[in-house]
Amino acid sequence: MTMTSETQTTVRVPQTPFAEFWSYFIQNRGALIGLCFIVFIVFLAVFADFVAPHHPHEQFRDFILVPPAWAEGGNAQFWLGTDGVGRDILSRLIHGARLSLLIGLVIVSVSLVLGICLGLVAGFFGGFVDVAIMRFADILLSMPALLLAIAIVAILGPSIVNSGLALSLVYLPHYVRLTRASVLTEINKDYVISSRVAGAGALRLMFIVILPNCLAPLIVQATLGFSNAILDMAALGFLGLGAQPPLPEWGSMLATAREFIQSAWWVVTFPGLIILMTVLAFNLMGDGLRDALDPKLKQ
Amino acid sequence: MSEQPMTQQSSETTAAKPPIMSGVGLKQHYPVKQGFMKPPGLVKALDGVNFTVEAGKTLAVVGESGCGKSTLARLLTMIELPTDGELNFEGKNLLTLDRETRKELRQRIQIIFQNPYGSLNPRKKVGSILEEPLVINGKLTKAERKERALNLLQKVGLKPEHYDRYPHMFSGGQRQRIAIARGLMMNPKVVVADEPVSALDVSVQAQVLNLMMDLQQELDLAYVFISHDLSVVEHIADKVMVMYLGKVVEYGATEDIFTHPQHPYTRALLSSTPRIDPEHRIDKIRLTGELPSPLNPPSGCAFHGRCEFANERCKVETPVLKDQSGESSVACFGIDENRLPYINR
Amino acid sequence: MTETDKSLLVVNNLSVAFGTKDNPFKAVDRVSFHVEQGEVLGIVGESGSGKSVSSLALMGLIDFPGRVTADELRFKTTDLQTLNEKARRKITGDEISMIFQDPMTSLNPSYTVGNQIMEAIEVHQGGSKKERQAKAIDLLRQVGIPAPESRINNYPHQLSGGMSQRVMIAMAIACDPKLLIADEPTTALDVTIQAQIIELLLKLQREKQMGLMLITHDLALVAEAADRVVVMYAGQIVETGPASDIFKAPKHPYTQALMNSLPESSEGKDRLNALPGVVPGANDRPQGCLLNPRCPYVTDRCRAEEPEQYGPRGRQVKCFYPLDEAGRPTV
Numbered sequence: 001m002t003m004t005s006e007t008q009t010t011v012r013v014p015q016t017p018f019a020e021f022w023s024y025f026i027q028n029r030g031a032l033i034g035l036c037f038i039v040f041i042v043f044l045a046v047f048a049d050f051v052a053p054h055h056p057h058e059q060f061r062d063f064i065l066v067p068p069a070w071a072e073g074g075n076a077q078f079w080l081g082t083d084g085v086g087r088d089i090l091s092r093l094i095h096g097a098r099l100s101l102l103i104g105l106v107i108v109s110v111s112l113v114l115g116i117c118l119g120l121v122a123g124f125f126g127g128f129v130d131v132a133i134m135r136f137a138d139i140l141l142s143m144p145a146l147l148l149a150i151a152i153v154a155i156l157g158p159s160i161v162n163s164g165l166a167l168s169l170v171y172l173p174h175y176v177r178l179t180r181a182s183v184l185t186e187i188n189k190d191y192v193i194s195s196r197v198a199g200a201g202a203l204r205l206m207f208i209v210i211l212p213n214c215l216a217p218l219i220v221q222a223t224l225g226f227s228n229a230i231l232d233m234a235a236l237g238f239l240g241l242g243a244q245p246p247l248p249e250w251g252s253m254l255a256t257a258r259e260f261i262q263s264a265w266w267v268v269t270f271p272g273l274i275i276l277m278t279v280l281a282f283n284l285m286g287d288g289l290r291d292a293l294d295p296k297l298k299q
Numbered sequence: 300m301s302e303q304p305m306t307q308q309s310s311e312t313t314a315a316k317p318p319i320m321s322g323v324g325l326k327q328h329y330p331v332k333q334g335f336m337k338p339p340g341l342v343k344a345l346d347g348v349n350f351t352v353e354a355g356k357t358l359a360v361v362g363e364s365g366c367g368k369s370t371l372a373r374l375l376t377m378i379e380l381p382t383d384g385e386l387n388f389e390g391k392n393l394l395t396l397d398r399e400t401r402k403e404l405r406q407r408i409q410i411i412f413q414n415p416y417g418s419l420n421p422r423k424k425v426g427s428i429l430e431e432p433l434v435i436n437g438k439l440t441k442a443e444r445k446e447r448a449l450n451l452l453q454k455v456g457l458k459p460e461h462y463d464r465y466p467h468m469f470s471g472g473q474r475q476r477i478a479i480a481r482g483l484m485m486n487p488k489v490v491v492a493d494e495p496v497s498a499l500d501v502s503v504q505a506q507v508l509n510l511m512m513d514l515q516q517e518l519d520l521a522y523v524f525i526s527h528d529l530s531v532v533e534h535i536a537d538k539v540m541v542m543y544l545g546k547v548v549e550y551g552a553t554e555d556i557f558t559h560p561q562h563p564y565t566r567a568l569l570s571s572t573p574r575i576d577p578e579h580r581i582d583k584i585r586l587t588g589e590l591p592s593p594l595n596p597p598s599g600c601a602f603h604g605r606c607e608f609a610n611e612r613c614k615v616e617t618p619v620l621k622d623q624s625g626e627s628s629v630a631c632f633g634i635d636e637n638r639l640p641y642i643n644r
Numbered sequence: 645m646t647e648t649d650k651s652l653l654v655v656n657n658l659s660v661a662f663g664t665k666d667n668p669f670k671a672v673d674r675v676s677f678h679v680e681q682g683e684v685l686g687i688v689g690e691s692g693s694g695k696s697v698s699s700l701a702l703m704g705l706i707d708f709p710g711r712v713t714a715d716e717l718r719f720k721t722t723d724l725q726t727l728n729e730k731a732r733r734k735i736t737g738d739e740i741s742m743i744f745q746d747p748m749t750s751l752n753p754s755y756t757v758g759n760q761i762m763e764a765i766e767v768h769q770g771g772s773k774k775e776r777q778a779k780a781i782d783l784l785r786q787v788g789i790p791a792p793e794s795r796i797n798n799y800p801h802q803l804s805g806g807m808s809q810r811v812m813i814a815m816a817i818a819c820d821p822k823l824l825i826a827d828e829p830t831t832a833l834d835v836t837i838q839a840q841i842i843e844l845l846l847k848l849q850r851e852k853q854m855g856l857m858l859i860t861h862d863l864a865l866v867a868e869a870a871d872r873v874v875v876m877y878a879g880q881i882v883e884t885g886p887a888s889d890i891f892k893a894p895k896h897p898y899t900q901a902l903m904n905s906l907p908e909s910s911e912g913k914d915r916l917n918a919l920p921g922v923v924p925g926a927n928d929r930p931q932g933c934l935l936n937p938r939c940p941y942v943t944d945r946c947r948a949e950e951p952e953q954y955g956p957r958g959r960q961v962k963c964f965y966p967l968d969e970a971g972r973p974t975v
Contacts, residue, residue: 017422017465190418191428194481197376197410198432199402212422363834470922471691500690501861505905505918512915527835530864534907534916571839573864575891575908580868585843586836589804 024292031288037281045098052091053079056248060086065264081266083257089270092248096271099249100230100278103164107229108222110168115175116218120206122176123183134180137173145170146235153241160249163242167232171225178221182214216293220286227282234275250275317390318351319521320375320408320489325349325384327370331594340594344370345381346545349620352489355515357522359536359553361529361568365590367545368525372493375523376410377401388489406436409482413494415474419466425452425477426462432484451480455510472503476510483514491523496531508535529572533557541565544593544601547620551627561629561642563606600632608633608640652823652855653679653702653740656716660694660701662709662926669926671697671710673879676953679823679855684846686870686887687859690902692923694879695859699825703736704729719823737768741816745828747808751800757784757811758796761818768819783814788844806837810844817848823855824848831860842869863902867891872958875899878924878934885959895959895966897939897973933963941965941973 026032044051054060060078064086069079080089122133140148152166186192187210195209230250236242237251245252250271257267327345345367352358360368373379374386377393386393388404396404412418419428429448433439439447449459455476466474475495482490495511496504512535514520526532532539532553539556541549541564549562560566567584574580586605591597600618603609612632620630633639658675661668672694679685689695701712704724717724719735727735736742744750752760761780765771771779777796784792787810800808809829816824826845830838846869849856858870866873866887873890875883875898883896894900903909904917921938924930930937936946945964953962965973 190412190414191420193378194410194412194418194478195420195431196378197405197408198481198485199406199435200431201435204435209420213420363836470925472922500923501863501902502690502905502919503922505907505916506920508907509915509918529835530907534910567836571835573862573868575864575867575903575906579908583839583843585840589806589837590834 021292025288028288028291030284031291034281034284034288037277038285041097041278041281042101044094045101048094048098052088052094053077054088054091056087056092056095057246058087058091060088062086065260065267067264068266071266080270081264083253083267084260084264089253089266092253093250093270093274096248096250096253097274097278099160099243099247100233100275103160103233103249104226104229107164107167107171107233108225110164111171111225112175112218112222114168115172116179116211118172119176119179120183120211123180123187124202124206124210130180133176137176140170140173146232149232149236150239150241153236158241158244160243160247163233163236167229167236170232171228174221174225175218178217179214182217183210186210186213217290220290220293223282223286223289227279227286230275230282231279318387319354319389320523321349321351321385321387322375323349323385323387325371325374325386326382327367327374327379328382333594342593343545343596344593345374348384348542348545348547350540350547350550352521352523353537354488354521355519356537357515357524357535359524359526359532359539360542361526361532361539362542363527363568363590365544365593366542368542369493370545371542372410372491372523372525375489375491376408377405378410402436406432406485407488408491409485409487409489410491410493411475411478411482411495414498415471415478416498418478419474419481421466423465424462425464425466428466428477429462429481429484432481436485447484448480451483452477454483454514455480456506470503471499472506475499475507479507479510479514483518486518487520489521489523491525493525494527495524497526497528504531511535529557529569530574541568544591544596546601547630548602549627549629549631550620551629555627559642561627561634561639562631563608563633563639564602565629566641567605600630606633608638610638612636650680651678651718652681652720654716654718655698655702656714658698658701658712658714658717660697660706661711661713668711670879672701675876675879675881677874677881677884679857681822681855682849682853683871684849684856684858684869686866686873687857687876688861688863688866688873689876690861690923692878692925693876695876696827697879698876699742699827699857699859702825703740703742704732734768737764738819739821740823740825741819741821742825742827743809743812743816743829745831747805747812747832748800750812751808753800755799756796757798757800757803761796761811761815764815764818779818780814783818784811786817786848787811787814788840789814805833806840809833809837809841813841813844813848817852817854820852821854823857825857825859827859828861829858830865831862838865845869863891863906864908875902878929880934880962881953881960882935882962883960885961889959893967893969893971895961896963897941897967898935900967900971901938901940 060082063075063078063082065084066078066082067074068081069076074081078088078090082088118133122130149163149166149170152169153163156162156165192205192209195205200209233242234251234254237249238255240255243249243252245256253271254268257271260267325345325348329342329344330339331342333340348371350358360371362368374381380394388408391404393401393404426445426448429451430444433444433447437444449462452459452461457473457476466477469477492511496507499507508531511522515522524532524535536553539551539553540547541562543564549556549565556565557569560569567586570581570584588605591601591604597604599615600609600613603613606613616632618630618632620628634642655678656676658672659670660672661670663669675698677685687695700706706712714725719740722735724732724735758777758780761783762776765776765779780796781792784795789795789807789810803811829845830841833841842865845856848854858866860866870887873885873887874881875896877898883890883894883899890899891903894903901919905919907916910916919938924934932948932950933946936942939946951962951964953960955961968974
């Protein structure tokens with residue numbers, strides 16, 4: 001920690017793993033744009049109460065289906081226009097961001113945590129446990145994702161919590177497989193064996209020794225999974241199985257706007273656009289993360 | 300360092316010193332699936348190996364890949380448990396002890412791996428890599444652990460500021476020093492070194508070997524030094540054990556093995572090792588063929604297919620290593636029958 | 645010039661740089677050597693010495709962002725630098741061949757051994773399938789593979805490391821090259837197999853009067869196998885000369901230190917004469933002579949200036965104070 005070493009040993013300035021990762025990450029312009037957009041959306045979501053011009057549920061009876069402010073007949077009060085019952089679309093989108101991001105976060109966290117645990121157990125213990133967990137994952141994977149989610153929601157009843165649960169279960173096998181594969185490549189490395197020689201128990205080996213070295217692909221998968229979760233949640237919402245009205249969720253906003261597709265384009269376009277942009281941003285960032293984390297893995 | 304010649308001499312006379320670690324009839328057999336509907340095969344990675352290690356001494360285990368030397372390393376450190384045999388440490392059979400005592404004694408046997416790039420957890424700082432064994436086993440406080448880690452860093456020739464760095468910031472030689480320091484954290488009596496310098500450059504290799512020899516003197520460590528590089532073994536070992544296909548074929552004091560190799564395989568190994576000084580070279584014995592498959596080892600002496608002195612008996616009967624308590628021992632019918640031309644004693 | 649005309653390969657001031665233009669890292673720095681027909685040239689150095697990069701540069705295998713420059717890069721009478729891609733490929737398959745360290749990954753696992761050898765023959769010599777098969781079997785026999793008729797139908801995973809390396813050699817000599825570059829050909833193999841492979845290489849080299857460039861980190865191997873030796877350190881050649889001279893009386897402190905650090909050079913259980921420090925990396929190359937932080941005989945001049953490589957063509961050294969016969973610096 002003394003400064004004298006630099007002159008003596010001429011060792012290059014040590015870079016923390018994060019600094020190294022960051023220097024790779026910012027080289028990828030797409031990823032950076034994605035990150036900026038996500039930060040922006042998160043900001044909107046967090047401060048929705050202050051940013052949104054109106055309450056998302058407030059119905060302006062005199063202003064039903066007002067076009068966006070710049071279009072003919074638009075009203076400066078409602079930038080992106082109003083929907084069929086006179087609610088401000090911009091405000092609903094901003095509050096919807098809160099809901100969509102939260103759902104995405106919950107779904108990804110639940111499936112990630114469960115997936116990591118199952119994958120670690122499967123990869124670490126092997127044998128019967130491994131077979132049991134992996135066949136279960138295979139069964140889940142063999143069904144079309146959305147169909148499975150619909151089936152589960154149909155059983156549990158349509159609600160935002162239930163559809164979140166259903167989607168978590170649907171994504172689970174991806175994380176299980178990914179974790180197990182990384183565990184299998186790491187488990188025979190010498191550093192794991194030397195921890196074992198030092199007397200480390202199973203839990204320590206799994207979570208403290210091995211897991212940090214498996215995280216890179218999982219982080220990437222989770223980022224990409226985030227966009228999937230938002231997309232599928234929107235799909236469920238569109239089918240009326242997700243968020244129930246009047247909750248301002250992007251997918252259900254699209255669904256209720258179906259009837260205006262011909263007459264009032266803005267009611268459909270803006271929720272669709274924001275879903276597209278958010279998903280794109282997450283995908284760009286996921287790609288950037290993968291590129292930035294990969295050279296580290298190869299080293 | 301001035302004490303070294305003395306300890307060397309004295310140990311030669313005190314042959315009665317009990318070994319710190321020994322193995323009796325160690326066997327490790329792995330079942331191998333040979334495909335659908337076929338009966339599983341059996342790979343005898345180790346097939347009845349005896350050895351002894353004395354405190355403060357180095358036993359080298361020499362052989363080519365597939366001879367079972369790495370399996371032996373895994374057994375000694377109890378990463379794997381043997382199929383059969385005894386493993387004694389300080390007079391107690393580790394394999395029959397209860398869990399707690401075994402765990403206690405196990406810490407006294409540590410291992411250093413060949414590849415310094417794989418043996419350190421890339422996501423942990425050097426400090427926490429070193430302290431891990433203490434965190435798991437010890438009752439030391441955080442400050443005490445750090446003190447011990449810094450102490451050992453210095454002992455292996457690294458600096459205190461390296462404590463907070465990650466493994467990828469170090470060269471191969473420095474990483475191997477870190478690995479050695481980690482091995483020493485629990486005050487081991489025996490260090491199993493599995494090809495510790497094979498992955499290093501020549502000049503760095505010498506630094507690490509010197510370090511290992513210094514530490515041996517200072518801490519009275521016993522090394523089980525596993526290597527395929529005979530010139531390194533000649534330098535560091537007190538006793539040498541030559542293995543071929545899971546069996547010990549020759550065992551003896553380093554000097555005897557290197558000046559009078561008896562088993563044809565030992566001799567072939569020695570003559571295949573390149574030497575800079577023409578005077579160190581001995582007549583080339585080029586082995587024909589390669590190591591037989593351990594799944595389907597030849598009958599009789601496993602070496603007979605590659606041995607120019609083999610006769611009918613070698614193909615049928617299996618020679619055994621006679622006596623390991625003596626200075627040297629060899630498993631070869633050619634010596635019993637006195638038909639090896641290079642032995643003129 | 646009459647002397648150079650006979651040379652199979654002449655390399656003059658070859659440099660390979662990576663990194664940015666402003667801050668280039670010279671993996672190979674002004675390296676000059678030559679290979680005569682029918683001789684074994686050993687190139688020896690530690691990792692990071694640039695020995696492998698130089699051979700890749702010769703073969704035209706350095707991709708962007710690596711930049712290769714040279715004053716002269718001549719094979720027999722052909723200037724390799726002015727050749728277009730296609731002509732160069734023709735030469736580097738027909739007349740210069742290369743063997744790599746890891747035989748297991750050098751063979752394509754999806755094709756049989758025979759297939760891969762026959763492909764090598766087809767690309768450069770053509771011939772009917774039958775002729776090529778006969779040639780492949782003959783090649784396998786030449787490299788000492790038992791029962792070559794059945795072996796050509798094996799896939800690489802069915803061969804051991806030694807066998808795979810023999811197959812690589814068979815492919816390398818398929819077109820009767822004049823120069824064979826072997827980059828650490830035995831590092832991945834066991835000692836007894838290493839001895840077999842080296843013996844095979846030397847036998848083929850003698851029979852076919854090839855030039856053989858043996859690139860390795862193993863000094864003792866070079867001492868036994870090579871006629872002439874080039875010692876490299878941190879991208880530069882520090883010493884060249886006949887193997888017998890170099891290993892009897894090295895002139896460069898680095899060569900001497902390398903030899904002294906071998907366990908073979910010290911008696912009994914004494915400490916080894918280790919060279920302190922490590923080979924400098926990309927960002928920490930010192931001023932002056934690159935060895936100066938590690939050199940036992942360093943002077944102020946070594947820290948300030950970089951010595952030139954000098955001496956007669958066959959015996960050069962890059963040091964201000966080359967060692968005398970007794971191994972002492974000539975100050």
